[in-house]
Amino acid sequence: MTLKLKDIIDLDYFVNRDEALESEKETRLRDVRDRRIYRQCGETCGTSEALLLSWLEARRREACGKHGKKTRVLLPGSVFSLLYSFMVYAMILSGCFSGLSLAWSFLAYHGSKPVNVALFAFFFIVLQAILSLITVFFLLRRCLKIRSGGNRIQNSMIHRALSSLFLDVLPDLLKKTGAGVFRNGLDALEFTTTLVRMKTHEFQALFFWPFFILTSVFAFCFTTGALGGTFFRVLVSDMAFGWQSTLVTSSETVYDLVSRMALPWSWFMPETLSHPGFSQIEGSRIILKDGIAVLATRDLVSWWPFLCLGILFYAVLPRGALVISGILARHRVLQGFDLDRPFSGSC
Numbered sequence: 001m002t003l004k005l006k007d008i009i010d011l012d013y014f015v016n017r018d019e020a021l022e023s024e025k026e027t028r029l030r031d032v033r034d035r036r037i038y039r040q041c042g043e044t045c046g047t048s049e050a051l052l053l054s055w056l057e058a059r060r061r062e063a064c065g066k067h068g069k070k071t072r073v074l075l076p077g078s079v080f081s082l083l084y085s086f087m088v089y090a091m092i093l094s095g096c097f098s099g100l101s102l103a104w105s106f107l108a109y110h111g112s113k114p115v116n117v118a119l120f121a122f123f124f125i126v127l128q129a130i131l132s133l134i135t136v137f138f139l140l141r142r143c144l145k146i147r148s149g150g151n152r153i154q155n156s157m158i159h160r161a162l163s164s165l166f167l168d169v170l171p172d173l174l175k176k177t178g179a180g181v182f183r184n185g186l187d188a189l190e191f192t193t194t195l196v197r198m199k200t201h202e203f204q205a206l207f208f209w210p211f212f213i214l215t216s217v218f219a220f221c222f223t224t225g226a227l228g229g230t231f232f233r234v235l236v237s238d239m240a241f242g243w244q245s246t247l248v249t250s251s252e253t254v255y256d257l258v259s260r261m262a263l264p265w266s267w268f269m270p271e272t273l274s275h276p277g278f279s280q281i282e283g284s285r286i287i288l289k290d291g292i293a294v295l296a297t298r299d300l301v302s303w304w305p306f307l308c309l310g311i312l313f314y315a316v317l318p319r320g321a322l323v324i325s326g327i328l329a330r331h332r333v334l335q336g337f338d339l340d341r342p343f344s345g346s347c
Contacts, residue, residue: 006077091218099225114242128315209330223315241303244286251282276302
């Protein structure tokens, strides 16, 4: 049986309930119950972890049985999983929609003013690459700090904002709307939020990576939406791209910069598709006093493969790698979780 985050949450929930028992009768009934569970699964469980997970499954069946078969009881682990699944879908939809709509608005072309290549490339390629590098930097910094014995690891503002949305805003909205699935799970919902807040030291790594994955999923879907919006806009519209700069007056400088940016894909793509040639860059330069009437269409449309490939290699693929890294890190932390002595020393 593979250990999941919902199992750890439910395990902590049941252990806390047992530790809260005060009367001698309740304590005696608890011991009788545990001995019964051990007799039922003790011989088939080869490890202490398997025995503990079997005990957890028995407690779950017992909790559901007390409320009848027709009543669905939500335990804290199930509440967390439902809220998390809802957040994942929300991140996917909002990321794709915002990326697609923003790229679509950036590519607004009315026939007299071509799309500014420099501005588009900075926002959807350069800036996204910088944000990915910053994310990697802080991840490495966090891991090094943990490995060096740092006791207090501060989460980012984005992480805290997303945690607040997950723990405060979303549960309140679900309770106000009277979602049927949560009518019998309000106590579990309160325990889940309390667990995440009060046990950030013991379970820091466990709760860090799920929220990291959420932000990475949003960023990945944003860049994917931007790529899809750009390609679709080029496919269904007559687009024109141009560049102009007061500081950069040499087409050779622009060509060198574009050639270096295209290195990740230029080794397997034809040169005509990997990036605009020198003559095309020169031919797509906009000079205000001349306008665009003197510019050739083939030069104005030569930029779109470079822009799409730039988004793919500098924005989509790095964000996808961060999502996969977060999933693998979450799996590693769950596999290394010590059921006897929880720890937060893994990055």
